[in-house]
Amino acid sequence: MDRRRQDTYRKRLNAELSELRALLERTEQAGRNVGDKTRGDEGEEAAKSYDREILFSQSDGERTHLNMVTEALKRLDSDEFGICILCGDAIKLKRLDAVPWTRYCRDCQEEVEQEAGAS
Ligand SMILES: [Zn+2]
Numbered sequence: 001m002d003r004r005r006q007d008t009y010r011k012r013l014n015a016e017l018s019e020l021r022a023l024l025e026r027t028e029q030a031g032r033n034v035g036d037k038t039r040g041d042e043g044e045e046a047a048k049s050y051d052r053e054i055l056f057s058q059s060d061g062e063r064t065h066l067n068m069v070t071e072a073l074k075r076l077d078s079d080e081f082g083i084c085i086l087c088g089d090a091i092k093l094k095r096l097d098a099v100p101w102t103r104y105c106r107d108c109q110e111e112v113e114q115e116a117g118a119s
Pocket residue numbers: 084085086087088089104105106107108109
């Protein structure tokens with residue numbers, strides 16, 4: 001991959017990274033707010049634990065995404081970017097344009113997803 005293309009992806013990934021950090025901070029802040037100790041009535045408590053549940057899975061997803069973006073930036077620095085970490089094939093540029101933080105080529109992604117779904 002040529003330098004100019006790498007720079008384009010690096011810019012996109014860095015932008016994604018700062019957006020995710022801001023998002024995660026807001027989610028965690030919201031999590032602290034619903035976690036306050038004042039007890040409401042039963043309905044309010046149920047609503048709060050529902051909110052907590054949502055926020056937890058939300059921040060979980062955001063954290064996973066953040067890790068993937070960070071790893072992609074590391075791979076850019078070590079010239080491994082754009083190469084599938086499973087089979088070592090080059091990932092198609094069209095796919096990288098859509099999801100620059102992807103670790104797998106399309107075939108491996110499908111395999112990974114199938115395994116995750118089967119367990
Ligand atoms: Zn692959």
